[in-house]
Amino acid sequence: MAFGMTKRAHIFRNPWLYALSIRLLHFNGFKKIREIVGKKKNVFEPACGYGRLQKYLHDNCSYSGIDLNEIFINFGRKRGLDIRIGDVLEEKNYIKSDIIILCDILHHLTRDNIHRVVSIAKKFSTEKVVIMEPSFVGLASGKGFFSRLAAKVFAKVDFDGINNIEHWSTRQDYQKLFKHLKETNKFADMKIQMSKGYYFVELIRA
Numbered sequence: 001m002a003f004g005m006t007k008r009a010h011i012f013r014n015p016w017l018y019a020l021s022i023r024l025l026h027f028n029g030f031k032k033i034r035e036i037v038g039k040k041k042n043v044f045e046p047a048c049g050y051g052r053l054q055k056y057l058h059d060n061c062s063y064s065g066i067d068l069n070e071i072f073i074n075f076g077r078k079r080g081l082d083i084r085i086g087d088v089l090e091e092k093n094y095i096k097s098d099i100i101i102l103c104d105i106l107h108h109l110t111r112d113n114i115h116r117v118v119s120i121a122k123k124f125s126t127e128k129v130v131i132m133e134p135s136f137v138g139l140a141s142g143k144g145f146f147s148r149l150a151a152k153v154f155a156k157v158d159f160d161g162i163n164n165i166e167h168w169s170t171r172q173d174y175q176k177l178f179k180h181l182k183e184t185n186k187f188a189d190m191k192i193q194m195s196k197g198y199y200f201v202e203l204i205r206a
């Protein structure tokens, strides 16, 4: 990881713009997370951005998170959220929780770091790890001209200032990855749902 290597994309410099882009892209597709998490849960989100997901949870859930984007963290903290600066690759930043959510972060990470984050998340969750990833990005994974162009555009607009996105996964890549994460981390069960261009994957501990 190289900190501050280039300027973040616009959406990662302005939380309002980020919120608007996500809303336009997914409408209210994230409402699903409310039923996946359920009531009265402690939720921890590594790479929480400004804590956007908190509003989708039941009021009786607690929510906290970490991220390296100080603009997002300040924005969320001003709105009363329990979020702080912290690297998802460092175990010391995690807190024990019923459910750990990894939303829109795996495709920013290298394969090794995906494994690292999911194994730390398993260690710190008591019920399950929930992964949310965009399924539509597969169109940027081909070798043709338009795919390569889409890959360049996506990588630019989704540049978080921390990780360079070098690879976009096809649906098959994602299916393989989820299965691999379940098996290598010895989760007891896995449930995959697709909704509005997103995977909602529950890796269940027991």
Ligand SMILES: C[S@@+](CC[C@H](N)C(=O)[O-])C[C@H]1O[C@@H](n2cnc3c(N)ncnc32)[C@H](O)[C@@H]1O
Residues within 6 Å of the ligand: 001, 046, 047, 048, 049, 050, 051, 052, 053, 066, 067, 068, 069, 072, 086, 087, 088, 089, 102, 103, 104, 105, 108, 160, 162, 163
């Ligand atoms: C696409 S955003 C998703 C934010 C949030 N999960 C959401 O759904 O709104 C990806 C986030 O990952 C954060 N990030 C990337 N690498 C990180 C790292 N190593 N440690 C902490 N945060 C990281 C970025 O700062 C960015 O806020």
